[in-house]
Amino acid sequence: MIGRITGTLLETHPPGLVVDVGGVGYELEASMTTLVALPGVGEKVSLYTHLTIRDDAHLLFGFAREQERALFRALIKVNGIGPKLALAILSGMDENAFVRCVMEDDVKSLTRLPGVGKKTAERLIIEMRDRFPHWQHPDSLPLDGGSLPNASRPAQDPLADAEAALVSLGYKPAEASRMLSGLEGEGSTEAMIKAALARRMAG
8 A cells, every 4th residue: 555655746636736755646536625835846745645445546646645544444334435536525625524514514605616416415414523533632623714725836727727636536527617707817727627616605
């Protein structure tokens, strides 16, 4: 099992990225929460990882925080929640917001996430409430509500990249386009994605 990697960030193509470790480029997938916390391309990066082995592929997922990886691992144990949907959930809200949704039975907020219908939201609330003590002590969760720093990286077409990233997370093309409408001035791809997700969650 690969638990953590440290190397040079070579490229990002949301929701993917490549990290060079000793001359070997590792391809990873990550949530938008992690992607916006990354340093610039060419800089050193260290990520917690989770390896999923399938018959047709070995998939490596990267996380900026150990708490996010713990929540990812708890999510994929829920019936009907695979790695892709888990990343979409983590992209739409951070650990604190997800904990609050579960503890407050907030089905409405969960159903704003791509791929999460009412039944899935209800299942998440029921199953995750029991799992929280096993993956994360509530007192150790950061409660300041602070935002993650945006990474400043050049992109050839940030708007197109942002739309493609949202589609890869499960949003329909038309919906992704609406979410990004008017956000061209946000700058980087990651900044636009973060703003679009925040707008979506606000309803």
